Amino acid sequence: MRGTRIRFHETGDPQAPPVLLLHGIGRSLEDWLPQHELLGDYRVISMDMPGFGLSQRMPETTTLPVLADGVWATLDALGETRPVHLMGNSLGGAVSMEMLSSAPERVSTLTLVNSAGFGKEVTMALRMLAVPGLGRQMLRRIDRWTAPRVERNLFAERAMVTPERIAMAIKIARQPDFAPVYLEVARALGGFRGVGAAWRADLLQRVSAHVKPTMIIWGDRDMILPCAHLAAARAAFPHARSHMFARTGHMPQIERPKEFADLVRPVLAEVSV
Structure with a gap:
């Protein structure tokens, strides 16, 4: 993709309607793997966004528009026009909204999952990344001792913190683009006082001009972006359906995979591609 290596995973019938799955900050396409099988009658595409997972970064400083552009370019390279x-989780939700704003004709439906963009409150760990020098030091310390703690913050069920997820988190943290891209995005979107208000207001204003069938999903035990943000998301998308999962953390799509797929299917069915 424009000279940048992007890792992706594709399943289903290439002729079926396409579903695109986007992960959160510092994460990878593994956060969506169960949905590939559960949505198997669609063309399901997940990817490591530029600079995250095992994908290379874009040459410019990483921002929401740069990530959105990189995702669109990847779809073009896959021949999906x-x-x-x-569907976007956390940062992936904000990127999805940016994509809708920039190319509404290329979007059928929007599913936001514990999405960034609806409040200033965010876990202290992300706020500390804005402290000069401290952020890079923190990101360099993701190893077999610290990675389990990071993973535990993502789930309500401790059983979700598997050796495979811990190993993948460490592998991602060792990628050369990981820390620089993570810090660029974190600082572009907020600081020590929380998620910035200006970009959120601008993005939601732009997205409001393009009404699409929308589902908003949250977990009630999200320790990254609190579930109270769901009220702001409902206000921003008054036409949307919404659901709050009980006893669920930051990634309902893998903590409650079957229930998640059952929720989003009616929204996908509203639009025939």
Whole structure:
């Protein structure tokens, strides 16, 4: 993709309507793997966004528009130019909204999962990344001792913190683009006092001009972006369906995979591609 190596995973019938799955900050396509099988009658595409997971970064400083542009370019490289069903978790939700704003004709539906963009409150760990020098030091310390603690913050069920997830987190943290891209995005979107207000207001204003079938999902035990943000998300998308999962953390799509797929299917069915 424009000279940048992007890791992706694709399943299903290439002729079926496309579903695109986007992960959160510092994460990878593994956060969506169960949905590939559960949404198997669609063309399901997940990817490591530029600079995250095992993908290379874009040459410019990483921002929401740069990530959105990189995702669109990856779809173009895969030959997928039809309107897509966008699903984004955390940062991936904000990127999905940016994609909708920049190319509404290429979006069929929007599913936001514990999405960034609806409040200033965010875990202290992300706020500390804005402290000069401290952020890079923190990111360099993701190892077999610290990675389990990071993973535990993502889930309500401790059983979700598997050796495989811990190993993947360490592998990602060792990628050369990991720390620089993580810090660029974290600082572009907020600081020590929390998620910035200006970009959130601008993005939601731009997205409001493009009404699409929308589902908003949250976990009630999210320790990264609190579930209270769901009220702001409902206000920003008054036409949307919404659901709060009980006893669920930051990633309902893998902590409650079957229930998640059952929720989003009616929204996908509203649009025939």
